[in-house]
Amino acid sequence: MAFAAVFLPRAARSASPDRRLALAGAAFAAPAALLLLTILLAPLVVLLLLSLTDYRLGAVAVRWVGLANYAEMFSDPVFRRAIRNTFLYVAFVLPAGVFGALAVAALVHARTRTRSVYEVIYFLPVTSTLVAMATVWQFLLHPTLGPVTPLLASLGFGRLDLLNDPDLALVTLAVIGVWQMLGFNMVLFLAGLSAIPRDLYEAAALDGAAGAIDRFLRVTWPMLGPTTMFVTITTTISAFKVFDTVVVLTRGGPLGATDTLLYVLYLEGFHYFRTGYAAAMTVIVLAFLCALSLLQARLIERRVHYA
Amino acid sequence: MSDGESAEGVRLVGIVKSFGATRVLAGLDLAVRAGEFLTLLGPSGCGKSTLLRIIAGLERQDQGTVAIAGRPVDHLPPAERDVAMVFQSYALYPHMTVAGNLATPLEMRRLSLFERLPVIRHLSPRRRRVMRGIMAEVRAVAEALRIEALLDRKPAQLSGGQRQRVALGRAMVRHPSVFLMDEPLSNLDAALRVEVRHELSDLHARLGTTFIYVTHDQVEAMTMSSRIALMDQGRILQLGTPDELYHRPASLAVARFIGSPSLTVLDTVADGGGGVRLGALRLPFGHRFAAGTRLAVGIRPEAFALPLGPEADGPALAARLVRAENLGAEWHLHVRLDLPEEPAAIVRLTAAEHEAARGLGLLDDPLTLVLQARGVHLFGPDGVRVEPDRVRTVVTE
Known part of the structure; x- marks a missing residue:
C-alpha cells in the first residue's frame, strides 16, 4: 500500500479505500496487461483481419475477400x-x-x-x-x-x-x-x-x-x-x-x-x-x-x- | 512373562538393524502382550520408528526374528502380517473419497486382481455383491469413529483430526491383530491431541487389540499406555508401567527422560556408611558402595517440600529462589541449592501449597526445602538405580 500511495495520483489517494485498492490493483496489473495486448492479442487481431483479405507480401493494393480464403x-x-x-x-x-x-x-x-x-x-x-x-x-x-x-x-x-x-x-x-x-x-x-x-x-x-x-x-x-x-x-x-x-x-x-x-x-x-x-x-x-x-x-x- | 502362546502379541528377539555404518537397533528383545497398549518412547533417532517399521514389515531387520501371535512373520510381506498401521502423515490416498480409503484394505483382500482393474472390473457379477458387503463394513467403522458424514469427501477437504480418524478407520476396518501407530498425534494441535488421546484409549479398551504406539511425547506415553518401553540409541532402557518408569526408574537416563520438569541430579560420593553427603546434610540410603564412590542423587521436583506442617519432616536443604513460574494449578520454583557450586534445582508446588507458603513467609530467602523420600533416588556409578528395598536387607545383614 505504501508503494501505491507513492505512485498513485493525489485524486486517487483521496478516494474511498475500496476505490483506491482497485486502482492500485489495476496499476500493478497494467504492465503485464499491456505486454499481453501488444505481443499476443493485437497480432491475433491483425491475423484475423489478414485472413479476410487477399493480401500478398509486398502487394500495394489489398482487397477485402470475406471468407473466400477459408x-x-x-x-x-x-x-x-x-x-x-x-x-x-x-x-x-x-x-x-x-x-x-x-x-x-x-x-x-x-x-x-x-x-x-x-x-x-x-x-x-x-x-x-x-x-x-x-x-x-x-x-x-x-x-x-x-x-x-x-x-x-x-x-x-x-x-x-x-x-x-x-x-x-x-x-x-x-x-x-x-x-x-x-x-x-x-x-x-x-x-x-x-x-x-x-x-x-x-x-x-x-x-x-x-x-x-x-x-x-x-x-x-x-x-x-x-x-x-x-x-x-x-x-x-x-x-x-x-x-x-x-x-x-x-x-x-x-x-x-x-x-x-x-x-x-x-x-x-x-x-x-x-x-x-x-x-x-x-x-x-x-x-x-x-x-x-x-x-x-x-x-x-x-x-x-x-x- | 510366562504366559502361554495365546497371550502373546508380538515377540521380538535379537533385532539388529543398521543403515550403512549407523547401527539403529542393537540386538533388541521385546515381548508385547496380547491386548496391551505398549508405547515405544524415546528421543528422535532412538530407533523406535525403525522398530515399528520392522514389525510392520516395511523394513527388514539384519538379524533377529519377529513373531506375531506366536507365528514368525519374518518372511511375510506387510499385508500378510495381520497388522495395520497409522502413519504420522496419515498416508491417505488423496484421490479417493473417505469411503474409498476405508474400503481399500478390504477390496485388496476380497476382490481378485481382475475385479480391481479399471473398466474390466465391471464385467464381474460377483464384484458388486462383494462391494456391497465391504461398503456395509466401511459404514459400520465410519459410524464407530463418527465420520459417516464424511464418507463422500476427499482427504483434502478434511481437518487434521478428521483425517486422523480416517487413517484409524482404514486400520480398523480389517480387524488386524496388532495396531501400529507412528506418532499419530504429532500433526494435531494441542487441544485436539488431548481429545484424540482419550479416544485412542477408549478405542483400545473397546477393541481389546494389541496397540504398539510410537511417540517422543512422554505425556502421550504416560496417559495411554499399559506399558512403556523407553528406548535410547537402539536399546530398551526400561520396560514397565508408567508408574514404574516414573517412581522406580531403572537408571539415571530413564529418570531424566520421564517427568516434566526434569528431576534435579546432584553429584555426590558414598560416605562409606551407606549414606551420601549433600553439603552438611547426610542422606542415609543404606547402600554398600565403598567410601569415595561417585554416586548421583536424583530428586523429583515434587520431592522438595516446604515445611508447611508436621508431615513435611525429613532432611532439609537451604536454597535461594531464582525464579518462580506460575502454571495456574501449580508453581515451579527455580532455585539454587546451598551446596558447593550452587547447583540448580526445580521445585514443584501446588497452587494451594504456594499460597500457604507465601502466607507463612516460607518463600523468602533462604528457602528451606524438606526432602520427601518417595521422590529421591540414588544412582550408582554406572547410572543404575539403587533399589531401597534391596538396600535395606543389605543393611540388616
Missing part, C-alpha cells in the same frame, strides 16, 4: 491432406510420446546409481538441435549409405527406403518426433514420480496392494494425474506443430505423404507469399490447437486429483 482452403485437396497427415502424426506421437515416456521414467526412477546416466541419455535429443539431428537421421535412414536399411533387411523386412516410401515416410517422421520429445516428457514424469510420498506406497503395501499393478493403479497413476495432463497437452501441441523434420527430410514428399499443416502454411506464406491465405490457415491451426487442448483439459481434469 472456402478455398477447405476445397483444397492439399490442405485436406495436410490435416489428415497432421492428425495421423499426432495420433502416433501422442500415445507413444506420453506412455513411452512414462514407461521410461518408471524404469529410470527405479535405478539408483545409474539413474543420472540414463537421464542424460534420454534427455540428449531434447537439447540437440532438431535440424542438425535430422541430417544425422537422413544419413542413418539413407537406403544405401545408412545402417538402418541393411539392419531391417537382415531382420527380414526387405530393403526399405523409409523416407521415400509414401506408406512409411510419415511413420518414420513420427518415430523421430517421439525420439525427440521422449526425454523431455520423461523428465516431467520423473519429477512427478519423485513427488509421490513414500508412505503412500507403504500404506498400500499394508493394505495389500503389494503387486506392481495394484501399486501403479492405486498410487502411481492417480498421483501422476496432473503431470500426465500437462504432458499430454504439451505433447499434442508440439506434435501438431511438426515442421523442422518435414522441411529437412521430406519436404512434404513423397507424393505429399508428409504434407503437414505447418509445412503447407509455410509454403503458402513464405514461398508463394499468399499472406492472406496463410493467415487463414494459421487461424485454423490455432482453432484446432485450442479445441484439442480444451477438450483434453476437460476430459482429463475430471479424473485428475490435485494434491
Whole structure:
C-alpha cells in the first residue's frame, strides 16, 4: 500500500479505500496487461483481419475477400491432406510420446546409481538441435549409405527406403518426433514420480496392494494425474506443430505423404507469399490447437486429483 | 512373562538393524502382550520408528526374528502380517473419497486382481455383491469413529483430526491383530491431541487389540499406555508401567527422560556408611558402595517440600529462589541449592501449597526445602538405580 500511495495520483489517494485498492490493483496489473495486448492479442487481431483479405507480401493494393480464403482452403485437396497427415502424426506421437515416456521414467526412477546416466541419455535429443539431428537421421535412414536399411533387411523386412516410401515416410517422421520429445516428457514424469510420498506406497503395501499393478493403479497413476495432463497437452501441441523434420527430410514428399499443416502454411506464406491465405490457415491451426487442448483439459481434469 | 502362546502379541528377539555404518537397533528383545497398549518412547533417532517399521514389515531387520501371535512373520510381506498401521502423515490416498480409503484394505483382500482393474472390473457379477458387503463394513467403522458424514469427501477437504480418524478407520476396518501407530498425534494441535488421546484409549479398551504406539511425547506415553518401553540409541532402557518408569526408574537416563520438569541430579560420593553427603546434610540410603564412590542423587521436583506442617519432616536443604513460574494449578520454583557450586534445582508446588507458603513467609530467602523420600533416588556409578528395598536387607545383614 505504501508503494501505491507513492505512485498513485493525489485524486486517487483521496478516494474511498475500496476505490483506491482497485486502482492500485489495476496499476500493478497494467504492465503485464499491456505486454499481453501488444505481443499476443493485437497480432491475433491483425491475423484475423489478414485472413479476410487477399493480401500478398509486398502487394500495394489489398482487397477485402470475406471468407473466400477459408472456402478455398477447405476445397483444397492439399490442405485436406495436410490435416489428415497432421492428425495421423499426432495420433502416433501422442500415445507413444506420453506412455513411452512414462514407461521410461518408471524404469529410470527405479535405478539408483545409474539413474543420472540414463537421464542424460534420454534427455540428449531434447537439447540437440532438431535440424542438425535430422541430417544425422537422413544419413542413418539413407537406403544405401545408412545402417538402418541393411539392419531391417537382415531382420527380414526387405530393403526399405523409409523416407521415400509414401506408406512409411510419415511413420518414420513420427518415430523421430517421439525420439525427440521422449526425454523431455520423461523428465516431467520423473519429477512427478519423485513427488509421490513414500508412505503412500507403504500404506498400500499394508493394505495389500503389494503387486506392481495394484501399486501403479492405486498410487502411481492417480498421483501422476496432473503431470500426465500437462504432458499430454504439451505433447499434442508440439506434435501438431511438426515442421523442422518435414522441411529437412521430406519436404512434404513423397507424393505429399508428409504434407503437414505447418509445412503447407509455410509454403503458402513464405514461398508463394499468399499472406492472406496463410493467415487463414494459421487461424485454423490455432482453432484446432485450442479445441484439442480444451477438450483434453476437460476430459482429463475430471479424473485428475490435485494434491 | 510366562504366559502361554495365546497371550502373546508380538515377540521380538535379537533385532539388529543398521543403515550403512549407523547401527539403529542393537540386538533388541521385546515381548508385547496380547491386548496391551505398549508405547515405544524415546528421543528422535532412538530407533523406535525403525522398530515399528520392522514389525510392520516395511523394513527388514539384519538379524533377529519377529513373531506375531506366536507365528514368525519374518518372511511375510506387510499385508500378510495381520497388522495395520497409522502413519504420522496419515498416508491417505488423496484421490479417493473417505469411503474409498476405508474400503481399500478390504477390496485388496476380497476382490481378485481382475475385479480391481479399471473398466474390466465391471464385467464381474460377483464384484458388486462383494462391494456391497465391504461398503456395509466401511459404514459400520465410519459410524464407530463418527465420520459417516464424511464418507463422500476427499482427504483434502478434511481437518487434521478428521483425517486422523480416517487413517484409524482404514486400520480398523480389517480387524488386524496388532495396531501400529507412528506418532499419530504429532500433526494435531494441542487441544485436539488431548481429545484424540482419550479416544485412542477408549478405542483400545473397546477393541481389546494389541496397540504398539510410537511417540517422543512422554505425556502421550504416560496417559495411554499399559506399558512403556523407553528406548535410547537402539536399546530398551526400561520396560514397565508408567508408574514404574516414573517412581522406580531403572537408571539415571530413564529418570531424566520421564517427568516434566526434569528431576534435579546432584553429584555426590558414598560416605562409606551407606549414606551420601549433600553439603552438611547426610542422606542415609543404606547402600554398600565403598567410601569415595561417585554416586548421583536424583530428586523429583515434587520431592522438595516446604515445611508447611508436621508431615513435611525429613532432611532439609537451604536454597535461594531464582525464579518462580506460575502454571495456574501449580508453581515451579527455580532455585539454587546451598551446596558447593550452587547447583540448580526445580521445585514443584501446588497452587494451594504456594499460597500457604507465601502466607507463612516460607518463600523468602533462604528457602528451606524438606526432602520427601518417595521422590529421591540414588544412582550408582554406572547410572543404575539403587533399589531401597534391596538396600535395606543389605543393611540388616
